[in-house]
Amino acid sequence: MRFSNxxxxxxxxxxxxxxxxxxxxxxxxxxxxxxxxxYWACCPFHGEKTPSFHCEDRKGRYHCFGCGVSGDHxxxxxxxxxxSFPEAxxxxxNLAGVPMPKPDxxxxxxxxLRTTLLDVMELATLFFQEQLQSAAGAKARAYLRDRGLxxxxxxxxxxxxAPESRNALKEYLAGKGIxxxxxxxxxxxxxxxxxxxxxxxxxxxxxxxxxxxxxRVIAFGGRAxxxxxxxxxxxxxxxxxxxKGNVLYNFARARRALGGADGASTVxxxxxxxxxIALHQAGIENxxxxxxxxxxxxxxxxxxxxxxxxxxxxxxxxAGLRAANRAADLALPHIRPxxxxxxxxxxxxxDPDDLVREDGRAPFDKVLLEAKPLxxxxxxxxxxxxxxxxxxxxxxxxxxxxxxxxxxxxESVRRHYQQVMREKLNAFFAPARQSxxxxxxxxxxxxxxxxxxxxxxxxxRDLSGNLARSALVRGTEELPxxxxxVMVMTVINHPQLLTEEYDSVSAVKFENRDxxxxxxxxLSQMSAVPPAELxxxxxxxxLESQGFGNVLTLLNQQVRNARLWTATPQAAFEDAREAxxxxxxxxxxxxxLKRQIAELEREIATAVEEGDExxxxxxxxxxxxxxxxxxxxxxQEAIIDGFGVMSGRVKGAVPG
Numbered sequence: 001m002r003f004s005n006x007x008x009x010x011x012x013x014x015x016x017x018x019x020x021x022x023x024x025x026x027x028x029x030x031x032x033x034x035x036x037x038x039y040w041a042c043c044p045f046h047g048e049k050t051p052s053f054h055c056e057d058r059k060g061r062y063h064c065f066g067c068g069v070s071g072d073h074x075x076x077x078x079x080x081x082x083x084s085f086p087e088a089x090x091x092x093x094n095l096a097g098v099p100m101p102k103p104d105x106x107x108x109x110x111x112x113l114r115t116t117l118l119d120v121m122e123l124a125t126l127f128f129q130e131q132l133q134s135a136a137g138a139k140a141r142a143y144l145r146d147r148g149l150x151x152x153x154x155x156x157x158x159x160x161x162a163p164e165s166r167n168a169l170k171e172y173l174a175g176k177g178i179x180x181x182x183x184x185x186x187x188x189x190x191x192x193x194x195x196x197x198x199x200x201x202x203x204x205x206x207x208x209x210x211x212x213x214x215x216r217v218i219a220f221g222g223r224a225x226x227x228x229x230x231x232x233x234x235x236x237x238x239x240x241x242x243x244k245g246n247v248l249y250n251f252a253r254a255r256r257a258l259g260g261a262d263g264a265s266t267v268x269x270x271x272x273x274x275x276x277i278a279l280h281q282a283g284i285e286n287x288x289x290x291x292x293x294x295x296x297x298x299x300x301x302x303x304x305x306x307x308x309x310x311x312x313x314x315x316x317x318x319a320g321l322r323a324a325n326r327a328a329d330l331a332l333p334h335i336r337p338x339x340x341x342x343x344x345x346x347x348x349x350x351d352p353d354d355l356v357r358e359d360g361r362a363p364f365d366k367v368l369l370e371a372k373p374l375x376x377x378x379x380x381x382x383x384x385x386x387x388x389x390x391x392x393x394x395x396x397x398x399x400x401x402x403x404x405x406x407x408x409x410x411e412s413v414r415r416h417y418q419q420v421m422r423e424k425l426n427a428f429f430a431p432a433r434q435s436x437x438x439x440x441x442x443x444x445x446x447x448x449x450x451x452x453x454x455x456x457x458x459x460x461r462d463l464s465g466n467l468a469r470s471a472l473v474r475g476t477e478e479l480p481x482x483x484x485x486v487m488v489m490t491v492i493n494h495p496q497l498l499t500e501e502y503d504s505v506s507a508v509k510f511e512n513r514d515x516x517x518x519x520x521x522x523l524s525q526m527s528a529v530p531p532a533e534l535x536x537x538x539x540x541x542x543l544e545s546q547g548f549g550n551v552l553t554l555l556n557q558q559v560r561n562a563r564l565w566t567a568t569p570q571a572a573f574e575d576a577r578e579a580x581x582x583x584x585x586x587x588x589x590x591x592x593l594k595r596q597i598a599e600l601e602r603e604i605a606t607a608v609e610e611g612d613e614x615x616x617x618x619x620x621x622x623x624x625x626x627x628x629x630x631x632x633x634x635x636q637e638a639i640i641d642g643f644g645v646m647s648g649r650v651k652g653a654v655p656g
Contacts, residue, residue: 003089004111007101009213011089012073013305014096016057020073024080025053036265044080045069058258058306110240113185117241120178120186121217127172128160128207128220137161139225140206147274148357153281157208162222164204187219187236190611202234208249208273210235210242210291215252218242221273221291230616231608233272233292245296248288248303250276255306257285266307268344268368269295271315275352282356284364295327300334300341308339311371313352316345318511318591319598328377329404335374336410344371348480348512375417378404379424386520387506388429398425480512483590485558486583488515489567491522492543492552494576495534498525501577504584509591514551521546536569593630600626 018027018039028051031040037057042048043064052066063070071079077088093100131137132154140161144154162169173183184191184198191198205222212218219236236242248254254267268287270276279287290299295312303310312327314320324343331341344367346352355363372380382401388394401421408414480488487508491497497505506523510516525534525542543552559567566579600623607615 002111003086003101005114005214007098008074008089011092011096011098012060014098015073015092017060017062017073017076018055018057019095020092021055021062021076043067043069059255114240117182117186117239118216118218120173120182120188121219121241123173123176123178124169124186124188124220125158125160125207125209125217127169128162128209129158130160131163131168132159132161132206136163143206143225147278147353148281149277150281153277156280157277158217160207160209162200162202162205162207166199166203169200169202170198185240187239187242192611201236204229205234210247210249211252212241212247213252213255218247219244219291221249223273230620231605234608235291237609244291244293246298246302247291248299249273249291250280250288251302251306253280254286254288258306266309266311266342267303268311268313269299269303270313270352272351278353278356279361279364282361282364284356284361287352294323295330297330297334300327300331303341304339309342311342311344311368313344313346313367315351316348316513318509318594320345321516324377325381328374328381331374332378332404333407333409335408335413337413340374342371342373343377344368345513375420378417379421380517383424383428384516384520386523388520388524389502394425394429401425480510480515480555480558482558482562482564483583483587484510484512484515485555486564486567487580487587488518488522489555489559490576490580490583492539493536493567493569494571494573494580495536495539496573497577497580498523498534501580504581508584508587514548518543518548518551521548590630593626596626597623597630 016037018034018037021041021044022039025041025044027034028040028042031051032038039055039057040051041053041055042051043053043066045053045064046067048066053062053064055062060072061070062072062076069079073092074085074088077083077091078085083091090100132140144159149159170183170189173188174180180198183189188201189198190201202220202222204225206225208221208223209217210219210221219239219242221236222234224232224234235244238244248269258265258267266286268279268284270279270287270289272289272292276287276289279285288303290296312324314324314327324345327341328343335341346355346367352364355367378401382397382404388397402418405414405417405421408417491505508519510519521543522539525539540552543549564579565571566575571579600619604616604619604623606612607619
C-alpha cells in the first residue's frame with residue numbers, strides 16, 4: 001500500500017522518535033538531556049560499551065557515531081526488527097492514535113500528481129538558477145552582491161532569476177516535454193478562461209525557492225527588480241503542493257540547526273526571505289519566515305513542533321509593534337505549560353538584514369537576549385496607552401486585561417496569567433492610591449506625601465523599581481523623530497500643558513520604544529502629584545528615578561542641536577503651547593497618511609495576486625496622491641521647524 005507523505009509526516013510528528021527507540025534501548029543518564037529531546041544509548045545495531053548512538057526528537061532522526069547507521073522512526077523498525085515498511089507504518093500509527101488510511105484510488109492519483117509536479121518545480125528551479133548566471137541575470141547578480149550575499153549563500157538557497165519575458169519559462173518547460181496542464185498546476189503561469197494565452201507568472205524577479213519539510217521545491221517567492229513593479233514581492237498561488245498559510249520559509253534547514261554545533265535552542269521567526277538568508281550567512285541558521293503575510297495558526301503550530309518557545313522577531317516601529325501584538329493575540333489561546341512565545345523587537349528603522357550586514361551577528365544576538373515573554377508583551381500593550389487618571393480608566397484597564405487573559409484555554413496557565421496581571425496592576429497604581437480625590441495625602445501633611453512618593457520611586461514591591469532595572473526603559477543611543485522629541489521635551493519643560501491640555505497630551509502616540517515607556521509614567525504624575533506641585537524639576541526627577549536619565553539627556557541635546565527653543569524651559573508658555581499643538585497636528589496627519597499608504601499597498605498586492613487589473617489602476621493613482629501629500633507635509637514641517645519663532649517671547653535668554 002502506498003502512503004501519502006502527509007500521513008507519514010503526521011504520525012512521525014505525533015510520536016517522538018525516542019518513544020519508539022526507548023522500548024529497545026536504555027538511555028544513558030549522564031549524556032541524555034530529556035527536556036531538550038536529546039538522547040544517548042549504546043547502539044542496538046552493534047555491540048559497544050560506550051554510548052555512541054544518538055537520537056533527537058526535534059529532528060526525528062537517530063545516528064550512531066560508531067557504526068554509522070541512521071534513519072527515522074520507520075527505518076529503525078525495518079532495520080532492527082525486520083518489519084516491512086507497511087508494518088512499521090502501522091505500528092507508529094497505533095502509537096500516534098491515528099487510524100490507518102483506507103486504500104483510496106483518488107488519493108493515490110493525487111499523490112502521483114504531486115510527485116510529478118515536484119519534478120516540474122525542480123526543473124523550474126534549475127531554469128531560474130541558470131538565468132541568474134546568464135547575461136540576462138547581471139542586474140539581479142549585482143543586486144544580490146549589493147545586499148552582501150556571497151556566491152556560496154546564493155547557491156545554498158538556490159536563488160535564481162526570472163527573465164523579463166512573458167513566456168521564457170513556459171517555453172523552456174514545454175521544450176522539456178512538460179504538458180501545459182502540469183505547468184498550470186504548479187502555478188508557474190497565469191491562466192484562466194478569460195486569458196487567451198497563458199503567460200509566466202514571474203517576470204524580471206529574483207527567485208526564492210520555497211521548500212517543503214522534505215526539502216523539495218513546492219513554490220517560489222519573487223522579488224521585483226523594477227522599482228515601479230505592481231508588487232515588490234510575489235508568491236506562488238496555492239496549488240496541490242503549496243498552501244501559503246501552512247508553510248514557513250527555511251523550515252527544514254532551521255529544524256536541522258536546532259541543537260547543532262552553534263548551540264541553537266530555539267527558532268526565530270523573522271519577516272522576510274532576505275532576513276532569513278542574511279542571518280544564515282552571519283551564522284544564525286535557525287531562522288524562518290512566514291510568506292509575506294501575518295503569522296497564521298498553522299505556522300505557529302509548525303514553530304511549536306520545532307521548539308517550545310519560539311522567538312518572534314519584529315521591527316520596533318509602529319507597524320512592527322502592531323504585528324507583534326497580533327501575533328500575541330494569535331498565540332495566547334494556545335499556550336500551555338512549557339509552550340509559549342517570546343518577542344524580540346528590533347531597533348527602529350532596522351531589520352535583521354540591516355543589523356547583521358552592518359555589524360555582524362552581535363547586535364542581533366543582543367536583540368534576542370532582550371526578548372520579552374508573552375505576558376510582558378500583553379501587559380506593555382495594554383498599559384502603555386496611559387491616561388489612567390480616573391478610577392473608571394483604571395477599571396477599564398483591569399477589565400481589558402481580564403478579557404485578554406480569559407482566552408487562554410489551559411486552566412492552570414490562565415490562572416497564573418491572571419495572578420501576574422493582578423500583581424502588575426497593584427504595583428502600577430500603587431502611587432495613585434496614596435492620594436484622595438483632590439490630590440491631597442490622606443492624613444494631610446506634605447512631608448508624609450513625599451515619603452510615600454520616595455518609597456515608590458525607590459522600588460520595593462512597586463513595578464517602577466523593576467522597570468528601572470529592566471532593558472525596557474534603559475536609555476539607548478537611538479534618537480526618536482525630531483517631532484517626537486519636541487513634543488516630549490515641551491511637556492516636560494512646561495508641565496502646565498499637563499493640566500491645561502491634558503486631552504491632547506494624553507492622546508499622543510509614539511513610534512520610538514523608549515518614549516512609549518516614558519509617556520505613561522509622565523501622564524501618571526497627574527494622579528500621583530497635586531496639580532500645584534507639578535514642575536519641570538519634579539517631572540525630571542521622577543523620570544530619572546525610573547531609569548530615563550539617558551533618554552532625557554539625548555532628547556534635550558537633540559532639541560538644542562536643532563535650535564527648537566520653544567521646547568526648552570526658556571520659551572514662553574504661549575509659544576510652547578502653540579509649538580506643541582502644531583507638532584501634534586502634524587504627527588496625527590502623518591500617522592493617518594502612513595496607515596492609508598499601508599492599506600493601499602495591501603489592496604494593490606491583493607489585486608495583483610488576483611489579477612484584478614480593473615482595481616489596480618485606481619489604487620495606484622490614489623497611492624501616488626497620498627505619497628504626494630506626505631511629501632507636502634514634510635515640506636510644511638521643514639518650513640515651521642522653528643514653530644513659535646515668529647514671536648521670540650522667552651522667559652530668559654534664547655539658548656544658543
